[in-house]
Amino acid sequence: xxxxxxxxxxxxxxxxxxxxxxxxxxxxxxxxxxxxxxxxxxxxxxxxxxxxxxxxxxxxxxxxxxxxxxxxxxxxxxxxxxxxxxxxxxxxxxxxxxxxxxxxxxxxxxxxxxxxxxxxxxxxxxxxxxxxxxxxxxxxxxxxxxxxxxxxxxxxxxxxxxxxxxxxxxxxxxxxxxxxxxxxxxxxxxxxxxxxxxxxxxxxxxxxxxxxxxxxxxxxxxxxxxxxxxxxxxxxxxxxxxxxxxxxxxxxxxxxxxxxxxxxxxxxxxxxxxxxxxxxxxxxxxxxxxxxxxxxxxxxxxxxxxxxxxxxxxxxxxxxxxxxxxxxxxxxxxxxxxxxxxxxxxxx
Numbered sequence: 001x002x003x004x005x006x007x008x009x010x011x012x013x014x015x016x017x018x019x020x021x022x023x024x025x026x027x028x029x030x031x032x033x034x035x036x037x038x039x040x041x042x043x044x045x046x047x048x049x050x051x052x053x054x055x056x057x058x059x060x061x062x063x064x065x066x067x068x069x070x071x072x073x074x075x076x077x078x079x080x081x082x083x084x085x086x087x088x089x090x091x092x093x094x095x096x097x098x099x100x101x102x103x104x105x106x107x108x109x110x111x112x113x114x115x116x117x118x119x120x121x122x123x124x125x126x127x128x129x130x131x132x133x134x135x136x137x138x139x140x141x142x143x144x145x146x147x148x149x150x151x152x153x154x155x156x157x158x159x160x161x162x163x164x165x166x167x168x169x170x171x172x173x174x175x176x177x178x179x180x181x182x183x184x185x186x187x188x189x190x191x192x193x194x195x196x197x198x199x200x201x202x203x204x205x206x207x208x209x210x211x212x213x214x215x216x217x218x219x220x221x222x223x224x225x226x227x228x229x230x231x232x233x234x235x236x237x238x239x240x241x242x243x244x245x246x247x248x249x250x251x252x253x254x255x256x257x258x259x260x261x262x263x264x265x266x267x268x269x270x271x272x273x274x275x276x277x278x279x280x281x282x283x284x285x286x287x288x289x290x291x292x293x294x295x296x297x298x299x300x301x302x303x304x305x306x307x308x309x310x311x312x313x314x315x316x317x318x319x320x321x322x323x324x325x326x327x328x329x330x331x332x333x334x335x336x337x338x339x340x341x342x343x344x345x346x347x348x
Contacts, residue, residue: 007070010077018322024054026340035062083120103128103147114211151320155245159312162268169249171228181241242286247310258301292345293323
């Protein structure tokens, strides 16, 4: 059996602990090192008691010389960290999967504009493979550096891709209204994500522009063959985890049949292990994907407006982050794609 020596840089955030939860029971993974500057020397299970009995390892200081001994290193760190260490690791033969945004956007100037810092190794941006398996599976198989997609971009792209790929919609008029649980903001202290601030409330944010917008437009443009016009508005929902994306598109033909669109989606994702196209007329709920690496999609049409409405739900920490990273690892190392990811969602 294949055993992959794995290191994780940044194991204390929500995406990091979700990665630990998934890898702890992965049959092909040998966790070698989990780094955290703030928690170095502390047992992982002391910070996250849910891992007690599953992981017997302490956090350690990030050290490239130690990480070089791994086959694969995950970066579950804030934006701007991975790009400072990737070059040395890859040159040492280590594969890297970055859960942050350092290598997602191909245009360096656009990345620097949205993320507010100078890129430390722009030469690796072109070498990085965008890790949306449903779009880039073949490239992921041979990738040394994988840019794990953002949570919003995953839900939005999976909802729009079949329509764009088959040239069925007007790509100059796309709208994505998306709601995320509070865990999407990360584990750092923030007044806006305190219980008293976020509970019993609902709001849009970054309506004038969110940094996931260029990532989504880049992926959809690749499928489209040219640029798309997308209006993307994120919302904060008073739940811990989950993303619900409501997507709007205008068909290019007036006589399009919703039954044909349903069939198209079912056939497009028929062989995808982590995309579930629901029966016609369904309304997916975020609770049906909680804790699992699955995207559930439903298709609707409002006749009066000739508008297609695609509903797409994921767990932002799993298919939107750690689960997709493990899926990418499985592909990159020739494992069964669902290895370690056959998880039944948690309900209620």
